[in-house]
Every structure is written in C-alpha cells, then in structure tokens.
Amino acid sequence: MVYFLKLFIIFICWIHSIEGDIIMYCHQCEETMKGIACDKLGMCGKVAEVADLQDTLVYITKGIAAKNLPLIEKGTADPKIDTFIAQALFTTLTNVNFDPDAIHAMIEEGIKLRDALPLPENAHPAATYIPKKGEDVVHTIGVLADSDPDVRSLHEIILYGLKGMAAYYTHCLALGYEDPAIPAFLQKALNATLTETSIDTLIALVTECGSVGVTTLALLDKAHTEAFGHPKATIVSRIPGGRPGILITGHDMHDLHQLLEQSKDAGIDIYTHGEMLPAHGYPKLSVYSHLAKHYGGSWPHQKTEFETFNGPIIVTTNCLVPPADSYISRMYTTNETGFPGIARIPVKPDGKKDFSAVIEQAKTCKPPAFLDSANSNLVTGYAHDTVVRIADTVLNAVQSGAVKRFIVMAGCDGRRKEREYYTEIAKALPQDTIILTAGCAKFRYNGLDLGDIGGIPRVLDAGQCNDSYSLVVIAMELAKACNTDINSLPISYDIAWYEQKAVLVLLCLLSLGVQNIILGPKLPAFVSPNVLKVLIDTYHIRGIGTVEDDLKTIV
Numbered sequence: 001m002v003y004f005l006k007l008f009i010i011f012i013c014w015i016h017s018i019e020g021d022i023i024m025y026c027h028q029c030e031e032t033m034k035g036i037a038c039d040k041l042g043m044c045g046k047v048a049e050v051a052d053l054q055d056t057l058v059y060i061t062k063g064i065a066a067k068n069l070p071l072i073e074k075g076t077a078d079p080k081i082d083t084f085i086a087q088a089l090f091t092t093l094t095n096v097n098f099d100p101d102a103i104h105a106m107i108e109e110g111i112k113l114r115d116a117l118p119l120p121e122n123a124h125p126a127a128t129y130i131p132k133k134g135e136d137v138v139h140t141i142g143v144l145a146d147s148d149p150d151v152r153s154l155h156e157i158i159l160y161g162l163k164g165m166a167a168y169y170t171h172c173l174a175l176g177y178e179d180p181a182i183p184a185f186l187q188k189a190l191n192a193t194l195t196e197t198s199i200d201t202l203i204a205l206v207t208e209c210g211s212v213g214v215t216t217l218a219l220l221d222k223a224h225t226e227a228f229g230h231p232k233a234t235i236v237s238r239i240p241g242g243r244p245g246i247l248i249t250g251h252d253m254h255d256l257h258q259l260l261e262q263s264k265d266a267g268i269d270i271y272t273h274g275e276m277l278p279a280h281g282y283p284k285l286s287v288y289s290h291l292a293k294h295y296g297g298s299w300p301h302q303k304t305e306f307e308t309f310n311g312p313i314i315v316t317t318n319c320l321v322p323p324a325d326s327y328i329s330r331m332y333t334t335n336e337t338g339f340p341g342i343a344r345i346p347v348k349p350d351g352k353k354d355f356s357a358v359i360e361q362a363k364t365c366k367p368p369a370f371l372d373s374a375n376s377n378l379v380t381g382y383a384h385d386t387v388v389r390i391a392d393t394v395l396n397a398v399q400s401g402a403v404k405r406f407i408v409m410a411g412c413d414g415r416r417k418e419r420e421y422y423t424e425i426a427k428a429l430p431q432d433t434i435i436l437t438a439g440c441a442k443f444r445y446n447g448l449d450l451g452d453i454g455g456i457p458r459v460l461d462a463g464q465c466n467d468s469y470s471l472v473v474i475a476m477e478l479a480k481a482c483n484t485d486i487n488s489l490p491i492s493y494d495i496a497w498y499e500q501k502a503v504l505v506l507l508c509l510l511s512l513g514v515q516n517i518i519l520g521p522k523l524p525a526f527v528s529p530n531v532l533k534v535l536i537d538t539y540h541i542r543g544i545g546t547v548e549d550d551l552k553t554i555v
Contacts, residue, residue: 023138024038024040024042024051024052025037025039025138025142025143025144026046026051026143027143027156027526028499028526029500030412030414030498030499031043031044031415035522036525038051044321045321050100052137053107054091054092054097057088057091057092057103057107058088058089058092060107060111060114060129061088061089061110062126062194063124063126063127064081064084064085065186065188065190066124067114067117067119067120067127068117069188072184081113081183083173084109085166085183085190086170086173087106087170088106088110088166089166090166090170090336091103091336092163093318094318095321096338097337097338098320098339098340100340101340102338111130124191124194148197149528151197153526153530154202154205158189158205160503161206161209161213161503161504162190163503164500165182165186165212167317167500168216168217168466169216171251174252177222177223179219181212181215182216182219189208192205206507207507207510209511213505213507213508213511214469214472214508214511217466217469224466227254229283230283230386231281231380231385232286232381233281234286234379234381235378236272236280236293236377236378237294237377238293238371238373238375239293239370240295240367240370240374241293241367241368242367244267244269244311244364244367245268245271245292245309245362245368246311246313246314246362247272247273247295247306248272248273248313249272249276249299249314249315250317251276251316251317251318251464251465251466252317252334255314255316255334255335255345256270256279258352259314259353263362266359268290269290269293270291271292271293271294271295271368273294273295273305273313274440275299275439277294277378277463278381278383279291280380281381281383281463294378295309295371296309296373298413298440298444299318299320299321300321302320302323303323306323306330307324307327309368309369310365311365311366312330312331312358312361312362313330313332314332315331316334316335318337318499318501319499322339328342330361331343332344332345332357332358333345334353345358376447376448376449379446379457379461380461380463382460382462384469384470384473384474387462388477390456394456394478398490402432402453403432403433403456404430404555405432405555406434406489406491406492407429408435408437408492409435409436409441409445409494410439410442410462410465410495411441411496411498411502411505412439412497412498413439413443413444413498414498416521419444421520421521421544422494423444423448425554427448428547429450429551431453431458433555434457434458435450436460436474437459438461438471439465439496439502446459465505468505472512475489486513487513487514487515492516492553492554493514493518494520495519495520496521510539514539516540517540517542518544518554520543520544522543
C-alpha cells in the first residue's frame, strides 16, 4: 500500500511538472533538482505538503524569536522556548522528518508558545501569523518571499547554519549541557532573517553564526567526552555475527547508551550504521560486549543494507531515507525523526526511552546477512585527545618529511555518482599524506586500506560530523606546535557537503579564517553569484574540479 501511495504522489507531482507549476521550493541540500531547487518533489523524497509544513514551522520559530528577544534581553525568557526552537529547526533538516502529522503538531505547539508571549510594538507579521489553507507558502513565507536575490541568499545561508547549530545544540541538551548564549543567538539571527536587509550586516551575521557554531561544537564535544569518555583508537569489524541484532543509525550516542543498557542481557547484538561508527571508540560504550560490529556504510545505502540486516532498525537522527515496504515494519524512529508508518520509540515519564519492543522484535529475527563491505575493517577514535597524545610522533613525522601534508576530507556522503571524486582523490594522494576526516564522507575511502606512516594511519577518523570540532583542535594544536597560523600549516581542505550541519561546519571554518577550501560536489544553490564572489574574494573558496587538477592544488 505504501508503495502505491508513493507512486500516486510521484504521478501527481509529474502532472504538476507538465503544467509548469512551482508547488514547493527547497534548495537547502546539495542534491537539488538541476542544481537549482526541488520544486515538484524533493530529491530526498519530501513531498510538497511536507515542504510547506517545514517552511511554516520555520516561520513560526521566527515569530517566536521576534516576540521572545525582548524577554531574553530582560532575563525573563522561558528556557522551554529555547528547547522548542532548537528541536523545531532540527525537525526541518534534510532527511529528518517526512511525517506531516508530526510537523503539524509542532506548528500547533509553536503557535501556542508564541501567542503566550507579550506582543512587542511594531512586531513583524510572523509574530501573529496563522497558517491558511491553500496558501502559496513558497512565495508568502518560504524561500521566495525575499525578492532581492542577494538578501535572500544571505538569509538562507544564515538559516541553514542555524539549522545545523540547532541540531548540534539539541544533542547537547539531550546530555544535560546548556549554554544560554547559543539559543539567544539562534533567536537573534532568526529575527534578522525577517527584518535585516543590509548586506554588510548580514555578512557579519554569517561570520558570527560560524563563531557561535564553534562554541556549540565545543560544548557538544564536552558533553560527549564527559558522558562517554575520550574516544580511543579502535579497529571495528564489519563481519556480522550469528546472533540476531538491532541496527542503530543516526548520531545520538545518548540513545545508543540507553539501548545498550536495556539490551545487555537479551541475547542479541547491537550493530552501528553510518554515523554511529565512532561509538565503538567511546570507553563507556565499548564496555558493552554486545556492541558488536559496524554494518554497512553511509546513509545513501540504507535500502540495500536495511533489507539484508534482517533485524529491527532504529533511526535516531538524520539521515533517514524513505523506506521500502519490505522492511518498514522493522523500523523505529525517535527524537526529531519521523516517517508515516514507522513506529516511534516511546518515552517514559522519567524521560528515558523504552526500547523493549525493538528488543523483543529482534529476538524473533534472523542474524544479519553478509555484505561485501564486511571484507574491510574500519578504524575510528582519532578525535583530538587521541591525536594530541601522539603529537610528538606526528610532529616528528612532519619534521622528518615522512608526512608532507594533511588533507581535511570531512563532511557528508551522498547518492550521486560524482561523489566518486572523493574516493579517487583518496586513492591518488601521495603516500606521504594523511587524511583528517569526520562525518559520513569517510565511507568513500576509509575501507580502502591506505596504510600508515610510521604507525600513524593515513586516515585519521575523528568521528561524526558532530565531532568536527576535533579537526579544529588538531589544526590549532599543530599551529601552536609549529609556531605559525592555521593557513600556513601543511593542511589542505577538500570538503564534501550535503545538508545543513555541514553548512554550519563550513561557516565555522570560515569564522576561524581558514582559506582555500575546496567545496563540493556542487556549490550550494542558495548562494547567489554576488554572495559567491564575496566568499571567493574573502576566503578563496571554490568548487571541485577534476581529480588531476585538484591534486595539484591539494598537495
């Protein structure tokens, strides 16, 4: 039934396409239709109804920010508003929530929170906006509401950076870590996307977004390491065992910890998928003997890998690919993720998740099937603490000439063939180079067995995109040891992006003054030609070229 519903939706969108109507407009991720925008059906599988609801939810958060800012300045704001805004923005990230009922419920909750706040004088219309049935959301409150392409571009850069920040901050909140300055900036910047049209002011706000992003990532790093310990260098097998298992994907280590604790005596194994790979390096997670192996690779391969896993799958955050009917009954979502027909993990009155239904289903399933990718082990756990502890070895390798250059190849994976570029670059790099990575882009090359240099692996995996702060710390420590600035280090940047957390990481790097970044596979569609010129002139940022040409620049 779900399959036929999908076909019907695609058919309706095709009819609209023939007629030439714009029924949605989304260009927040790298895989936009024709490199411009998805205006009929999202490449991610998002339909127009969900796109409109997400745009509406974002607009509601802007209205809340407009009303709440005076209270923040007075010190009388309600912290639950901070939490709601972070979670609402996280819900609208690419590949997070496809469930119209769930998003509609958040809109209603947001309106209640907003309308309970005092109305300032000369308030923006977002402060009182009520959604209207049949409204042309795209042009009234969505992306195309800004008529000036450069103002629109800067508003979108800020918004997508804020979405990434909100996602990272939500992870901090889940572990009990807060910094009021972060949600205060979120709301200041959201309000600016309603009211500010000065190009200079908006460019400054983009830079500030990157600076606050560094603060957010540093807080998340602290939350993770204090909760689970500093990651250790770890070799992770991908060969499945003979017991039934649960596959957990996404980024939420707090969810994984609860699952491990509740399943420790159940006679099943827990497998990580995608961005959960770094869990194996955390001492307080790896202590669980049934945290077995890693299964598969990055998010674009879910339909194949979820099918052959055979057991239940838990999606804790992005990236969720619309599932096939054959395994949707084995899927569960939690936190901000959602999809029609997928069961939700219930939350107990004490705030803890209840994974009992997943565990019981796992006991009835077959063990995971073997994947071709299982022929290679993966190495993870090279976060900043691990690398700093071997700093002398690294510096000696640099000073001796054994290591000529570090290549930061962090970021996201994606579906399109052009991302094979990153595999080919990794293969072609000279043997005296080391790749520094974080995020799921690493699955393009971390199974290639690129060897080591004097015992230092040629792929140093700092972890998730959430762990990108580690790469900043490593670069800063290397600059300190070499008594130089970050742009004089033997480091090149060849970054892959896909969604909005990667946008924030890019802004973080720019706020630190990093120059000469290569960004791909495509430059963001939401960056106008004039704004792109500013980025090129100021930071010398550029898109990818051929492997041969880019190698000359990189090394």
